[in-house]
Amino acid sequence: MPQDINPLNQQETDNSRFDSLLIASKQLLSDHTQKINEQDTIIVSIAEQRLYLSKNNSLVKSYIISSAEAGTGNLSGSYQTPLGLHRISDKFGENAKLASIFTARTNTLSIAKILKSPDDRSNKDNITSRILWLDGLEQGINRGKDESGNNVDSHSRYIYIHGTDEEGRLGKAASHGCIRMANQEIIELFDLVTVGCLVVILEH
DSSP states (O other): OOGGGSOHHHHHHHHHHHHHHHHHHHHHTGGGHHHHHHSOEEEEETTTTEEEEEETTEEEEEEEEEOBTTOBOOSTTSOOBOOEEEEEEEEEOTTOOTTEEEETTEEEEEEOOOOOSTTOOOSSOOEEEEEEEEEEOSBTTTBSBOTTSOBOOTTTTTOEEEEOSOGGGTTSOOBSSSEEEOHHHHHHHHHHOOTTOEEEEEOO
16 A cells, blocks of 8 residues: 555655665765756655655655566666666556556556466566556666666666565565556555656665
8 A cells, every 4th residue: 555544654654764775875876966956856765665756855655566586787688677767758558458468668457467466477577557657867887888888777678666466575675677657556656746757766
């Protein structure tokens, strides 16, 4: 469930964590501090397996997520979650039914069975309900190629924030590189953000 209905002590914890992540984001991405101050920003904490939505430097929502089971990294083919500053380049799935399965960002009209147990596994890495496609903004880190000529481009790696049918695994690293969310929550987030929203992915 969205974290705005948590008990007060949980909300205070979320606010405290968010404040420290916002400070860390601005320190690590000092060249982009003005952007973060002026734009809606999503902050993803890999260590916490949580996503925070900021508007006007204040916490709006927080959600449990799953990042890559293989850890963090920006190389194409690594199945890792890239770090650094991104933006939402495209949104897919408006008005799609809950748990609709997407292939190549197209709604197949098939509905996934949502698995609630942490021991349950889907037969494939299904992308469900909504898609927020990320575009890296740091050249050589998550955009284009690195100094060795390796592809580190998050957009061409098809890094998304999306719904998953493996909801029971949320809170632990389990994806193939993307950021997974519960279906109801990705639908809510989809409606709260626009193309161009900043996304900062932090290790801690």
